[in-house]
Amino acid sequence: MNKSVLTQPLRLSSVSAVLLFHSLTTTMLRLTAGRVGSLVARRATVALTTNSARMASHEVAQAVDMSQPMYVDRLDTPLPDKPYTDVLTAADKSLKQKEKGPWSQLSQEEKLALYRLAFHQTYPEMKRPSAEWKTVLGGMFIFLGFTGLLVWWQASYVYPPRPRTFDEEWQAKQLQRMLDMKVNPIEGFSAKWDYEKGQWK
Amino acid sequence: MSLAKPVMRGLLGKRLRFHLPIAFALSLVAAIGFKYGVTEPRKQAYADFYKQYDAVKEFTAMKEAGVFESVRPSGE
Numbered sequence: 001m002n003k004s005v006l007t008q009p010l011r012l013s014s015v016s017a018v019l020l021f022h023s024l025t026t027t028m029l030r031l032t033a034g035r036v037g038s039l040v041a042r043r044a045t046v047a048l049t050t051n052s053a054r055m056a057s058h059e060v061a062q063a064v065d066m067s068q069p070m071y072v073d074r075l076d077t078p079l080p081d082k083p084y085t086d087v088l089t090a091a092d093k094s095l096k097q098k099e100k101g102p103w104s105q106l107s108q109e110e111k112l113a114l115y116r117l118a119f120h121q122t123y124p125e126m127k128r129p130s131a132e133w134k135t136v137l138g139g140m141f142i143f144l145g146f147t148g149l150l151v152w153w154q155a156s157y158v159y160p161p162r163p164r165t166f167d168e169e170w171q172a173k174q175l176q177r178m179l180d181m182k183v184n185p186i187e188g189f190s191a192k193w194d195y196e197k198g199q200w201k
Numbered sequence: 202m203s204l205a206k207p208v209m210r211g212l213l214g215k216r217l218r219f220h221l222p223i224a225f226a227l228s229l230v231a232a233i234g235f236k237y238g239v240t241e242p243r244k245q246a247y248a249d250f251y252k253q254y255d256a257v258k259e260f261t262a263m264k265e266a267g268v269f270e271s272v273r274p275s276g277e
Contacts, residue, residue, distance in 0.1 A: 181268035
């Protein structure tokens with residue numbers, strides 16, 4: 001492999017490099033579509049499910065009305081627009097009535113039940129770690145490796161022959177010629193060369 | 202207890218009155234620093250170089266090294 005590999009611009013492998021960058025920045029968003037909970041992602045996933053359901057015609061998917069207040073589990077929204085449970089059983093309704101009174105009369109289980117009526121996930125549940133980083137890292141390395149293969153192929157089949165000006169011998173002759181011409185003799189190149197001793201100062 | 206009315210006017214003027222003198226002073230310092238740090242030493246270096254400069258000697262050295270096309274070294 002010639003030395004000019006790293007000095008040439010990488011055109012063919014730039015596509016793969018772009019894919020790598022893409023995986024770095026967007027994999028998290030893609031795999032956690034439900035968690036992000038932004039309206040656009042929600043709308044996209046909901047639209048996808050309804051279309052595929054209609055096409056498959058196995059079951060009818062629930063079409064979510066985006067114009068109504070929605071419940072969402074988000075770290076930055078501690079109090080969503082509406083409570084989690086819409087339909088309350090008779091037991092839930094009686095519990096809600098009891099909630100209107102003094103809360104010291106509520107037992108621990110009742111308090112937890114009321115919480116679960118209003119919310120879907122707790123903050124620790126929302127924040128629970130996932131194994132997604134393994135997928136991200138794995139994808140990154142796959143694309144990195146593929147890019148490496150492309151670079152290798154490029155160096156073998158695409159690059160033109162190495163210019164003769166890169167040879168050690170040519171570079172030495174070039175250097176000597178620059179010193180003979182006294183390139184920048186006052187403050188620059190030849191100023192650093194000691195002409196009496198024949199060496200760098 | 203009601204809060205004092207915040208300042209509504211003259212904000213840009215106040216900022217300029219504070220920052221412009223500092224900006225001018227720093228620019229002046231930068232210019233003076235560059236003059237005496239870079240240009241004066243450079244002028245001195247050029248003066249020293251040309252004080253002991255023999256053009257003919259330099260030309261002959263270059264000619265013997267073979268860098269010219271119009272005049273070749275004395276050997277050829």
